Amino acid sequence: MSERSDRTSQRSTRVGAVALTLVVASVLLFGACGPDYSQCPARGSGQVRVAVVVDARALGGTTSVVCVVVASGSTGATALRARATRLGTAAPRYNSGGLLCAIDGRPASPACGNQGPNGYEYWSYWLGGSSWRYASVGPAGRTVQDQAVDGWRFLKGGGAVPPNTSSSFATLTS
Numbered sequence: 060m061s062e063r064s065d066r067t068s069q070r071s072t073r074v075g076a077v078a079l080t081l082v083v084a085s086v087l088l089f090g091a092c093g094p095d096y097s098q099c100p101a102r103g104s105g106q107v108r109v110a111v112v113v114d115a116r117a118l119g120g121t122t123s124v125v126c127v128v129v130a131s132g133s134t135g136a137t138a139l140r141a142r143a144t145r146l147g148t149a150a151p152r153y154n155s156g157g158l159l160c161a162i163d164g165r166p167a168s169p170a171c172g173n174q175g176p177n178g179y180e181y182w183s184y185w186l187g188g189s190s191w192r193y194a195s196v197g198p199a200g201r202t203v204q205d206q207a208v209d210g211w212r213f214l215k216g217g218g219a220v221p222p223n224t225s226s227s228f229a230t231l232t233s
């Protein structure tokens with residue numbers, strides 16, 4: 060083997076070792092799939108924890124669970140905005156009447172409460188606990204309590220179907 064081939068082989072081995080080290084460090088630091096946002100950040104005095112579930116499967120997305128910490132007295136709208144901040148995604152978008160139009164930029168603007176082939180397409184709002192309950196008040200009018208579960212599912216018409224995950228704070232954040 061020539062000296063040049065030997066140096067190239069050694070360099071490849073070092074690059075491979077560095078790449079493997081970075082992968083292992085990432086798995087140890089963030090877990091196999093990145094940070095676990097369902098784990099709640101530390102809560103301080105005067106703060107509450109809220110598990111925010113977003114079921115975006117109807118838009119080609121997935122279902123996510125993100126635990127956020129907000130000030131006591133905060134609304135569901137504040138918790139949803141805190142979710143976007145924690146994830147680094149687009150803030151929720153509302154229309155002039157207060158209807159939630161987009162979570163994480165989905166659906167794209169200007170879509171908002173459009174009539175689809177099966178009925179209205181919109182983000183439905185759900186409250187967790189022992190089971191999912193369709194919210195009778197919008198997120199801006201609801202004060203969240205500690206260990207609350209707020210759920211969102213995009214519906215493309217049809218009946219109201221809750222998010223496709225547990226409604227229990229303990230289950231979602233464990």
